[in-house]
Amino acid sequence: xxxxxxxxxxxxxxxxxxxxxxxxxxxxxxxxxxxxxxxxxxxxxxxxxxxxxxxxxxxxxxxxxxxxxxxxxxxxxxxxxxxxxxxxxxxxxxxxxxxxxxxxxxxxxxxxxxx
Amino acid sequence: xxxxxxxxxxxxxxxxxxxxxxxxxxxxxxxxxxxxxxxxxxxxxxxxxxxxxxxxxxxxxxxxxxxxxxxxxxxxxxxxxxxxxxxxxxxxxxxxxxxxxxxxxxxxxxxxx
Numbered sequence: 001x002x003x004x005x006x007x008x009x010x011x012x013x014x015x016x017x018x019x020x021x022x023x024x025x026x027x028x029x030x031x032x033x034x035x036x037x038x039x040x041x042x043x044x045x046x047x048x049x050x051x052x053x054x055x056x057x058x059x060x061x062x063x064x065x066x067x068x069x070x071x072x073x074x075x076x077x078x079x080x081x082x083x084x085x086x087x088x089x090x091x092x093x094x095x096x097x098x099x100x101x102x103x104x105x106x107x108x109x110x111x112x113x114x115x
Numbered sequence: 116x117x118x119x120x121x122x123x124x125x126x127x128x129x130x131x132x133x134x135x136x137x138x139x140x141x142x143x144x145x146x147x148x149x150x151x152x153x154x155x156x157x158x159x160x161x162x163x164x165x166x167x168x169x170x171x172x173x174x175x176x177x178x179x180x181x182x183x184x185x186x187x188x189x190x191x192x193x194x195x196x197x198x199x200x201x202x203x204x205x206x207x208x209x210x211x212x213x214x215x216x217x218x219x220x221x222x223x224x225x226x227x228x
Contacts, residue, residue, distance in 0.1 A: 032214045043119075043205055043219040051214075090158065094214045102148050102160030102171060103207075103217060 002027045002093050006106035014114045019078040021109045023065075023091030026072065031093045033074045034103070035065055038088045047089075050074060061085070086113045116142055119208050119220035127226045133194040136223045140187050140208030146170075147189040148217060149181060152203040161204075164189055165212035193225075201227045 007022040025031055032051050036044040048059025055067045065076045074091060088110050092103040120139045128134050140147050149161040160173040164183035181191040187208075193200055203224050207217035 034216070036219070041224075043121075043221040044207075046216065046218065049216055092158075102150070102163055102173060103158075104160070105158035107157050 002031065002095050002104045004091050004093050004104055004106035006089075006091050006109050008109055009107065010110045010112060012112040012114060013081045015083055016080050019063075019076070019081045019085065019111065021076040021089050021091075021111065023074045023076065023106060024072055025074060025091070025093045027093055027095050029095045031095050033065075033067065034092045034094075035059065035063070035074075035076050036090045036092060038090065038108075040087075044090065047076070081111075081113050083113050083115065086111055119206055119218055121204075121206050121220040121223050123223060124221065125224045125226075127228065128196050129228050130196055130198060132196050133192060134196060134225060135190055135192045136204055136206075136225075138189045138191075138206030138208075138220060140189070140206075141218055144208035144210050144218075145187055146209045146212045146215065147183055147187065148207045148209070149189070149191050150205045150207065151175075152205060152222070153201075158205070161191065163212065170212050196227045198227050201225060 003026040005024045034049045035047040048057045050057050050067045058064045063078045088108045090108050091106040122137045146165045148163040152158045163171040167183045178194045183189045203222045205222045206220045209215040209217045
């Protein structure tokens with residue numbers, strides 16, 4: 001079975017500071033990993049995805065994530081936070097063997113940007 | 116290309132009623148998945164349809180059902196509504212079934228009174 005753990009339900013950073021949102025996964029087969037962002041009263045927007053090509057994945061809005069198999073992690077980073085980054089972020093996994101359970105999501109991390 | 120669209124955006128029903136939600140995928144996408152989002156349980160997979168066939172199903176009671184039409188549009192139905200069914204229902208489309216990238220619609224906010 002696959003699962004995702006996002007450490008920290010809330011993360012607060014100052015504008016201009018580094019953003020680090022943590023995600024650890026559990027999967028018995030090679031996973032496909034995703035980060036999505038959700039703004040209030042909206043659906044999920046894809047930030048980036050890992051599909052077994054490069055381990056460092058660049059996404060939209062300056063975000064990137066690094067797949068580390070040894071640590072079973074896929075942490076999301078952004079060098080300099082902007083006020084518009086305030087939102088809910090979800091890490092998700094689906095294993096390459098098929099989508100029997102669809103996407104499995106973490107509980108989400110609410111990112112707060114302090115001025 | 117237009118994104119995933121869902122109708123209606125907001126819905127209020129009473130316990131015991133039934134409801135049908137609609138989803139139009141991105142043009143050319145053949146797979147549609149449905150998710151339920153609640154504050155307590157987070158995002159949970161309901162089911163996936165591909166080429167008018169249900170491919171996968173999450174752990175939800177039989178009151179939750181869906182279908183897909185030949186143009187890939189999908190509907191989900193919830194019968195005998197319960198208070199706990201209040202949630203944001205999200206539809207996602209992808210080109211193929213399984214681990215292909217899923218693109219989400221804005222959701223339908225269902226409130227059960």
